[in-house]
Structures are given as structure tokens and as C-alpha cells.
Amino acid sequence: MSDEALAYDTALRIVLDASGLLRAENCVVTACLGRILATPVISTVALPPFDNSAMDGFALRGDSIVAAGSELSIEGQQAAGDGMAHAGGGAWEIMTGARMPEGLDRVVPVEQTKRLTATRVRVLADVTPGQNVRRAGSDVTVGEHVLAAGTVLQPQHVMLLAALGIAQVSVIERPRVAVICTGRELVDDPSRALAPGHIRNSNGPFLAARLPLAGAKVVHAETVGDDADAFESALRRALDAGAKVIMTSGAVSMGRYDFVPQALQRFHAQTLFHKVAIRPGKPLLFARLPDDVLLFGLPGNPIAVAVGLRFFVEPALRVMFGLKQETPCRLPLSKPYAKKTRLRFHLKSRLHVDTHGQLAVQVLEGQESYRIRPLADANAWAIVPADVEALPAGALVDVYSLGHLEGALPCGGAP
Ligand SMILES: Nc1nc2c(c(=O)[nH]1)N[C@H]1C(S)=C(S)[C@@H](COP(=O)(O)OP(=O)(O)OC[C@H]3O[C@@H](n4cnc5c(N)ncnc54)[C@H](O)[C@@H]3O)O[C@H]1N2
Numbered sequence: 001m002s003d004e005a006l007a008y009d010t011a012l013r014i015v016l017d018a019s020g021l022l023r024a025e026n027c028v029v030t031a032c033l034g035r036i037l038a039t040p041v042i043s044t045v046a047l048p049p050f051d052n053s054a055m056d057g058f059a060l061r062g063d064s065i066v067a068a069g070s071e072l073s074i075e076g077q078q079a080a081g082d083g084m085a086h087a088g089g090g091a092w093e094i095m096t097g098a099r100m101p102e103g104l105d106r107v108v109p110v111e112q113t114k115r116l117t118a119t120r121v122r123v124l125a126d127v128t129p130g131q132n133v134r135r136a137g138s139d140v141t142v143g144e145h146v147l148a149a150g151t152v153l154q155p156q157h158v159m160l161l162a163a164l165g166i167a168q169v170s171v172i173e174r175p176r177v178a179v180i181c182t183g184r185e186l187v188d189d190p191s192r193a194l195a196p197g198h199i200r201n202s203n204g205p206f207l208a209a210r211l212p213l214a215g216a217k218v219v220h221a222e223t224v225g226d227d228a229d230a231f232e233s234a235l236r237r238a239l240d241a242g243a244k245v246i247m248t249s250g251a252v253s254m255g256r257y258d259f260v261p262q263a264l265q266r267f268h269a270q271t272l273f274h275k276v277a278i279r280p281g282k283p284l285l286f287a288r289l290p291d292d293v294l295l296f297g298l299p300g301n302p303i304a305v306a307v308g309l310r311f312f313v314e315p316a317l318r319v320m321f322g323l324k325q326e327t328p329c330r331l332p333l334s335k336p337y338a339k340k341t342r343l344r345f346h347l348k349s350r351l352h353v354d355t356h357g358q359l360a361v362q363v364l365e366g367q368e369s370y371r372i373r374p375l376a377d378a379n380a381w382a383i384v385p386a387d388v389e390a391l392p393a394g395a396l397v398d399v400y401s402l403g404h405l406e407g408a409l410p411c412g413g414a415p
Pocket residue numbers: 181182183185186199200201202203204249250251252253254255258280281282283298299300301302304369
């Protein structure tokens with residue numbers, strides 16, 4: 001392993017190659033939000049299941065148009081939930097969602113009728129064949145592929161699955177992830193007063209909040225001081241909890257207490273790289289432990305943690321889910337941007353619609369890796385490649401959503 005910082009693409013390739021597809025498992029539809037379909041869903045039923053009325057009104061029939069002014073006898077009534085009915089002729093009073101009586105082929109809304117007597121109605125507008133009838137199978141046909149493998153299940157999918165009567169789906173297992181924060185300055189308990197030199201642990205809660213949104217299951221989380229023994233014990237507990245991915249924060253740089261690289265050696269870890277030509281997050285370390293457990297040693301600065309998760313861990317999760325890698329959006333910068341360092345920059349950014357109605361990306365002020373306030377305003381990441389020094393306003397840059405399963409745009413985000 002070279003001591004040089006690797007190019008992002010090279011480092012990412014190593015991460016992707018070390019990651020493998022997880023198994024599928026069954027999941028009840030009511031508990032499947034955010035899960036990723038392992039196999040396509042093919043409908044065995046039609047939707048709607050039967051011809052039914054789109055309006056409250058009168059169901060009729062005719063060879064062609066039933067002209068305004070026509071008068072018909074009322075032969076029956078059909079409400080939602082009623083079974084099959086056979087109509088001889090005339091008009092049937094019908095409710096929205098009610099099954100069409102056999103033999104009738106159109107519905108006139110009640111407000112386009114005048115009831116003359118209890119048993120007679122006049123239509124006040126022309127009624128054409130098929131009007132206001134929702135045909136069986138017009139939404140979903142039998143045998144139709146309704147959801148593709150790789151779909152990230154959302155409430156709209158639950159609606160469809162529920163309508164189809166599907167109670168369980170096959171989804172990819174959730175990757176089991178452990179989070180270990182290091183640093184004797186860190187305080188986890190928000191009710192505890194800070195001693196001089198101490199700070200609140202914000203990386204731990206951030207990762208615990210973001211990982212489930214990325215499709216992972218946090219199986220272990222703890223904070224340790226700058227103590228290699230405590231770190232090793234934490235690592236042991238993470239492995240005992242069944243973690244397949246371990247994320248650590250801090251202690252990977254050049255300081256006296258940056259013990260993670262050495263501690264890993266005692267776990268027979270294979271360090272695949274340490275340092276990537278990116279900002280923030282350059283000292284990032286990636287190692288493989290026995291049993292193909294992946295360890296991402298993220299630098300402690302909070303934005304380095306956010307970038308490490310978004311641009312290394314989430315791509316690895318996509319491999320585990322069987323999802324193809326994301327394609328970023330190419331969007332214009334709203335202002336010029338310049339940098340001096342030949343590193344790939346990941347910039348806290350905000351997408352907005354400009355005065356011409358164009359989607360544009362604004363790089364937020366305060367890009368330093370300790371500044372977490374701008375991330376709270378960000379809704380995207382903009383990328384400036386290592387070899388680019390300056391970009392004018394309007395230059396196109398790669399833009400990614402905040403999370404790989406959360407793309408609000410039809411590019412870059414969820415499949
Ligand atoms: N001589 C050098 N110093 C540093 C370099 C370098 O190349 N040469 N790189 C800098 C960069 S870039 C980064 S990033 C940091 C990474 O350092 P570590 O991974 O060793 O992280 P720490 O020193 O433990 O922490 C850095 C920073 O982040 C704060 N922190 C840590 N954990 C948390 C947490 N859970 N919640 C909130 N904040 C946290 C910590 O207090 C430090 O301020 O190294 C630079 N130095």
C-alpha cells in the first residue's frame with residue numbers, strides 16, 4: 001500500500017470491489033418502507049378488478065350516443081360493494097366504485113340528470129359509450145411487471161402492493177453497520193455539562209440518523225476515548241453484534257493519538273488504502289477485516305464523516321443492495337467557484353430554481369470540514385474534480401442528493 005493519497009475513482013473502485021451483494025429475505029409490506037426489492041413484483045390480478053363507475057349517477061347503455069333529453073326508466077340500484085347484477089335495460093342508479101351492472105356500458109353523472117319520478121330519469125347531456133366507466137385492468141393487467149428489482153419501497157409502492165393483495169415481498173437484507181466514535185473530548189450525554197476542552201459528539205448521532213435512510217441497520221454504536229485498548233474492545237463488540245460494515249470516526253490522521261491504523265493490525269485487517277485525494281476527508285482509511293467485514297476509518301471532522309458516508313460507504317451499500325452506481329446530475333453553478341488544491345472537492349450546496357426557471361446549484365459559504373451549520377442548509381453535494389482550478393458561473397458540475405436513496409431529482413439519486 002502506497003503512502004500517497006489515491007485518486008477518488010481508484011479508491012472507490014477498491015471499495016466497490018471489496019463489497020458484495022447481500023441475500024434476499026421476505027418482508028411484510030407494512031414494514032417494508034425504505035427496503036430494496038430483490039425480485040420484481042408481477043401482478044397476478046387486474047386493477048381495477050371489475051368494470052366500475054367513476055361517478056355517482058346513472059348507468060345506461062346504447063348503440064351509440066344517448067342524446068341529451070332522452071328519458072329512461074330506473075331499473076335498479078348498484079352501490080360500491082354490491083356483487084354482480086344483470087341489467088335488462090333502462091338506467092341503474094349507481095355509486096362511485098360500484099360494479100357496473102352487466103349489459104350497461106356508460107355512466108351519466110347525477111348532476112347531468114333530472115329525476116322525473118321515483119322510476120324515471122331524463123339525461124341532460126349526451127352520454128357516450130364507455131363514459132365514466134373504469135375498465136377492469138385499465139390500471140394494471142394480469143402478468144404486468146409493476147415494480148422492478150431494485151425499487152426502493154416508498155408509500156406509493158405500499159399503496160400498489162396493498163391494492164394487489166400482496167402481503168410480503170422479497171427484499172435485500174439490510175447491511176449491518178456499527179459506528180465507533182473516538183476522542184476523549186467527546187460527550188455523548190446532552191444533559192452533561194461540558195468540561196473545558198470537551199465537545200458534544202455530533203458524528204455519532206449524525207451517522208445513527210443517516211445510516212437507516214441509506215438502507216442500513218445500525219447494530220452497534222459506542223464512543224471511546226483516545227485509547228487503543230478501548231477501541232479494540234469496541235471493535236470486538238461491533239463484530240460480536242454481527243456488523244458487516246464498521247464505521248469509525250477520528251484518530252486516522254497524523255496526531256499522537258491517531259491509533260486506528262495500528263489497532264487494526266491486531267485484528268488481522270488488510271488496510272486497502274489510507275488517504276484519498278479529496279476534501280474534506282483526505283485521511284480516510286479503508287480496511288477489510290476477516291470474514292469480509294469492511295471498515296471505513298473516517299476522519300473525525302464532521303463534514304469529513306458526512307462525505308465519507310456519502311461518497312464511500314453509500315456506494316458500497318449500493319453494491320450490497322445490487323443497485324447500479326449513481327449518475328450525478330449535471331447542473332450549472334449559480335456563482336463562480338475557485339480552489340487552489342488539486343483535490344476532488346465535495347461541497348455543501350443548495351439546489352434552487354433561478355429567475356429563468358432553471359435548476360442551478362449554489363455552493364454554500366463555510367466549506368471547512370468543521371463547519372456543520374452550512375450542512376443544515378444544504379440539500380445537495382456539488383463536486384469539483386481534482387484537476388479543475390476555477391469554474392465560471394454557469395459551468396456544469398456533478399451534483400448528488402444528500403443520500404443515495406433520496407434523490408428528489410430524476411438523476412443522481414434513487415434508481
Ligand atoms: N498534521 C496534520 N494534521 C491534520 C491533517 C494532516 O494531514 N496533517 N489532516 C487534517 C484533516 S484533513 C482532518 S479531516 C483531521 C482528521 O483527523 P482525525 O481523523 O485524526 O480526527 P480527530 O483528530 O480525532 O478529530 C478531528 C476533529 O474532529 C472532531 N471530532 C472528532 N470526532 C467527533 C465527533 N464524534 N463529533 C464531533 N466532532 C468530532 C475533533 O474534536 C477534531 O476537532 O486531521 C487534520 N489534521
